[in-house]
Amino acid sequence: MNIYQKKYPDPSHVKKAPKSISANEKYKKPNIFSKSPIALSRPPLLKGGSITPANLTHRIMCKMAFGPNNADLNHIQGLPGATEMDRVLAYIDEQLEPQNIDDSVVDTMLTQGFETFNKTQQQFFQEHVHIPGGEDIPWDVHIQPGRETIYAAFIRGINSKRQLLEMMADFWHNHFNVYMDGDNIQPMFVHYDRDVIRPQALGNFRTMLYEVTRSNCMLSYLGNGVNEQSAPNENYARELLELHTISAQNYYGHMAWQDVPTDGQGRRLGYVEADVLELARALTGWSFSGASWQDYQYLYDDPPIDLTLAPTGLFMFRPDWHDQGVKRVMGTDFFYDANDPEKDVNDILDMLAEHPATAQFLAFKLCRRFIADEPSQSTVDLVANSLHQNWQSPDQIKLAMEVLLKSADFLNSWGDKIKRPFEKTISALRQIEYTFSFSPTEEYSGWHHWGFQDSGQPPFGWTSPNGYPDIKSHWLGASSTMSTWKFIQWTSRFRDGNNNDTPFNQILQITNDALTVNERTANGIVNYWYEKACGIVPDANSQDKLAEFMSYDDFENPVGNDRNTPIDINTNNWPAYNQERLYAVVSTLFLTAEFSYR
Template sequence: MLIDYTPKRKKPNKDDSGYRQPKKLTKRPKQPVIKTHAFITGSPKAAATPPNLIHRILTKMAYGPNSDDVAHINQLPGATDHAKVMAYIDEQLNPDTINDAACEQRLTGANGFNTLHKTRQQLYQQHFRKADGDTYEWSVFTRPTREVSLATILRGIHSRRQLKEMMADFWHNHFNISNDSYGVQPMFVHYDRDVIRPNVLGNFREMLYQVTCSTCMLIYLNNGSNRASAPNENYAREVMELHTLGADNYFGHMDWQDVPIDGQGYRSGYVEADVMAMARALTGWSFSGADWWDFQNGNIATGLFLYRDDWHDTGTKRVLGEEFYYTSANPQQDLNQILDLLAQHPGTNRFLAEKLCRRFISDEPNTTIIDAVANTLQQNWQAPDQIKLAMETLLKSNDFLTTWAEKIKRPFERIIGALRQIKYTFEFNPNNEHSGWHFWDIFVTGHQPFYWASPNGYPDVKSHWLGTSSLVGTWKLIQRMAHRHEDYDGNKPILNQVLAETFIGLPNPNDHTATQLVNFWYEKIIGTMPDNSTHNHLADFMASKDCANPVVGNHNDVIDLNDNSWPDKNQDRLYDMVATIFFTPEFIYR
């Protein structure tokens, strides 16, 4: 199945997103108990009952718990849940030590993934430009990005390196590139595999450099054609506004000498002149294939990073009050020194800390934890594991461990969390038409990874994700996956392990009552027992005997789950009851 991409690139309005003009954060008093936040979807609802600690951290630092991960944490060293959780955090902060071979085996050529291991040059020459400069047909052109999209779904469900997957999502949004932008599609494997993923817990300065040199970013924000004769400020502006210092530190057209100096001796923000100097420093940073001459006189473009000295502005650049010089002996020196300044700047590290805390803790995190994470980032800005150290500060803080329901899951997180719980068994083969159906099902929720058009990335605040279209689109997909999945011939095979998980959790058939089934699955999914009202509604449904004319039976009658005959349809009722739990507000909390 081919995915229809419409090339587009729109400069975002600075008022479009909470990222562009972040709300000023104020210090809130520390709470001695777990903090929860109730959100409203139609009618007021009481604050959420916090789930157990293991469930809580798996929902916040992973795509959600499943029985395997819960069992794994319970067998880790430690006499208490807190000790076991600390051991799990340490484990997740070192993803290379986690054996994820079973997940990666799903992403091989044998399963239809033919581009994930191609080199950057192979991607360009086999999917983007032919030797004569012509582009490939659309199905070949878009194949790499389709495979990355399916691999992201698959890893979210099956990977044991769950924190790495969450961090990959975070950094993809931070350095956002829309797959609707023409030219990104054939090179996106390189961006995901070589630029983002190796650096998610590494060093920010290194990742910033790799992004700057990547074919995808050079195309997306037009820096591949940036020349001294006509500097293009598009990427330069986003480097400062979105990737490093942040919009809060922008002082507009103020004279650079009037920008206040902070307590560490840095200019506290940037001005328009800094953006233009940055654009000049970025001239000549391009790739093979960005220029017409790259295909003339027998030349064959490679798609690799290419510094073009004859395009580079060799004048002095002043950024944040400091001057940077070009030298022919080291022609990329000026930009690299500017990247050093931006990476170590207190404003950059606080901006990153705010975003990390917003992602993992709360829409409005305490200034205390922001300060702690920012300090870790800045003090270790040259360390190869800088981000890992910052995440350790964040994940082991009381703010992370004790808050609950101050965030909600965005649609992709709800979908993957549900599929992890039911152990969804679909094989995401790019050659399988139904794999493409999953893509479009997620697309209609408004949260298909890598498809936010503007460079600021998907919003990360509750208010954006409570719209009816997003909620309904998400729920429809989860309901189908938690029940049955139509195949090519119109059959509806079971692609989950709801029944198997039920028999494992409740091995005694006499326990298969509406009451027991509701309690088992609700606690498994939500991490706590349902309140009486929720329990009774779910149990009434589970105890209904006739699917055509349902009449509520006794909640304590045994239900034969080996029988799915008409009219009771016992197994179908179980699937639907489980899907209904995924529709509760409690499931959306994180």
């Protein structure tokens, strides 16, 4: 797949009209806000043939979270409700209110060795991009905020009790994708994650859209920081329409704007090439301090240098760059107001955020992320209706996610999605309760960072603005799969060389807690871990192979023994190496197709 391809919607979604129908018929669209009720009690919808569905709690934890761990499973089991469905719905309600969930363990972890998370946007720029006075910045200081954000993504994914919030932050980072290794983006990335994406991950899309438009990360990435009326830069304007709001599906090419059909409220159903150019005109002058070469001329004035003139990295509206003429976008005229110079763009953002096509596009992407590559139109419509009706509500996204997460499609579907490399890895590390701290000061953190690069999904590492692909077929390639498996196997057996080679996994403790001495047989261990990791009992073939391996008592002479004889997993002596064998069996479970399903 060409990773630079930007027209990512499935071809089946693109409007193609048979030549024999009229122009009016060609642009007719169905009612995108149908409200067909869906029963919660239907059996799981299985894609791909004979996939055995995991239990309900496992299913929802693999789709709205990075996978279950024992603490979350015990918590859900203890929630009020007579049935498993009642308890799952109670858990969904909890996750929709992340501010009420105690995540102090993660908060503490993010103070250990992390040095940039409390800096202001101006401090990021003046300490990691351009020091007032022009002093050199060491490379490790330059990239420090970005690197710390990556480590924090691992910490939060593995340890956070606010699992839905973490999934939503990941979703919006992909929707408003910024390639971290772009010019001067790593130094500002804590700001982008902390101030732009996370505050509105379950909040309001229009508010997030505005913050993205003003963020120097996005302004740098797509070039709008240097967008001026003498030479308009259309990069961000195009992606704002194509990827962030109306969507490429509703692009009418070089058609005259007057010919674009309208809905019952007079809205144009989509945009044309001229709209991109008009929006680029509107966005001229939306920049930041430090985007222009002129911002650094203070260095070349006669001494002494006035450090107060140093660029700050903060949003800057440059009136001399701004096109003050009327802009016509999607059939509506927008006017410049000298008393409110951001008004024309803000009015356009209002129009885009309110537009039904934006609601439909966001709903489709959310349903594709959490339900299936090709979600049912009825559920997409319900989510879109919620987004559209509540577009000005501060909890707009939360309300839409409640509709999605309590839909029958979400609660009952299984196997149409697979875990992408980051999700699969975090899911495995949650299963084994990985204790590595990911402190930026710890040498092993770098090992994890570089070891995960070949997986195909390093955090914030997608180069083009459409974000990591979210369809199963993209992630079935051998290279990505094998690299992810290799990393998972390494972490499942990785030991702390600075602390008596203590494992970072809790596999031994988890097994001891779950099984009595007499239950710690080859069969017992395999059956327990398989159901724990995959949400189902193992099939006969998988159980046979894994139990045979677990029964070996001589690594030099691997012959299967009685699979119902207790194994002393608290010893790790030659020639059996019982603990190493236990770790190997558990890490092998993470290579199964069953573990990959969402």
